[in-house]
Amino acid sequence: MSAKVISPGPTATILDPSEHLRPEPVHAEKSASQFRDYSVDPEDPLKERVRKTYHDMHTNQTVEFVRSRMADWLRFNKLKMTVKDALIKLNDLVDESDPDSNLPNIVHAFQTAERVRADHPDLDWFHLTGLIHDLGKVMAFYGEPQWAVVGDTFPVGCAWGDHIVYRDTSFEDNPDGKDSRYNTKYGMYKPKCGLDNLMMSWGHDEFLYRVLKHNKSKLPEEALVMIRYHSFYPWHGSGDYSHFCTEKDNENLKWVLEFNKYDLYSKSDTVPDIEKLWPYYEGLIEKYIPGEIEW
Template sequence: MKILVDTHSIKLIDPSELLRPEPSFADKPVSQFRNYEIDEGDPIKERVRKTYKLMHTYQTVDFVKRKMDKWLKFNHFKGNVRQTLEKLNELVDESDPDVDVPNIVHAFQTAERIRQDYPNEDWFHLTGLIHDLGKVMAFYDEPQWAVVGDTFVVGCEWGPSIVYRDTSFVDNPDGKNPKYNTKYGMYEPNCGLEQLLLSWGHDEYLYRALIHNKTKLPKVALQMIRYHSFYPWHAGGDYSYLTKPEDEEIKKWVLIFNQYDLYTKSEKIPNIEELWPYYESLIEKYLPGVLEW
């Protein structure tokens, strides 16, 4: 079954929206989101900084290839979407400076705000609900620095907009490897997003898992999921010398999604039990049955 998406029914994000002090989709000023300033007296900021330090030390080309070999066999467990999502009720993302609640709450916050703005795009509602499902790796012996957080390209010079860029990579061995520490590293100029190897995390894992389990979600949903944490590219403007012009269309969709992923984080907690029947109907439509993870 091929799902067709009417792209004209989805409004593209106005980049200036992100610069307004109080965008309409946020419950607090935009300047208060993604605050990565160092404050040793703030336990959340310290948790975030330490998570990124570990990530930026150990996420190398070899590490990413090992994780892909481990996880893309999809032989760790079997479970339907609801069972897998409910595992996230026990997970608080250690890389996120904006939220200190279980990840399942964020999932429903994202989905419900998308549903409010796009009532007729049910595939988009489900995309919001499941976009972080790949974080289930954290329950199977993966440290959070190999699961959560912003992704970046491995195998070439690190992008300048990566959080904590100036201090957190000093112990990463790829930075001393001439195969990987130049502007293009192991890539060709403008080779395209598809050719890039990103740091290992929940985005790529879920993208691959959805394909493996033959989801009926449209391609645009898969692209939103695959690149939603790739902030140095879609928000920071890095890596333009590695991407193709057609990758800009993917960026538009990712930016549409990310206004809901980021700016719906708040203290407003949705009534998850009341919402389950609706979302289970979408799961049955687009991603039914027991899945291999």
């Protein structure tokens, strides 16, 4: 299936790279084309919020910026907190990059986890992955602007992929685009170097992946791959950056795609009974990521 071009009128035409991920025509009482609608409408507050978040992201996410955030956050000295406490904290966060939901992030966490659980009842680590995949967004409570926390990710240090949302209008003021070290197809990397050798734009995916590695979680590698790349839509949604991929990356892609069915299509106004679900997921947290962990 080819990617769908969304034409919102005279103001913009946005290419949505996720169209071929959609396995069914209707999800959560919404047609597939209603998800990930990045059309521009200055009169629509939600769409303007999303557009501005991405504009700020694409202006400021540079090699230098990402290195600075890694140097700061990867000391893991901000706080100690259990996974459950981090999830509860997400009750106060609405993702400013999300065109599909205005609900607190904890609701999306349980929606995703329960959809995974229904389809994969025997993979309890997958259920927990669905629940925690956005926990890196706690950075928004500790000084990071949302454009450095949420939204789709992309590598810095090389030419920007064709299918990044708002690609044609949002990178004009990013200085890396004028830097010959970073603005070519391969930039500061080598062909087939592997995705794990790319420096991704700073956000919740990379941070949570690093937190789980640092704290020696017992989640399998498949879970860590899903967490690290679930927002890397230009790659898993459209095939951008395939010139960096190894056979291992191509194998991992199937897990990321499987996860994203639940991440994307679980968003609805139906709120799970979170209090009723806590005991099951507390058991999984204790099994795979127990106690207070360092963030």
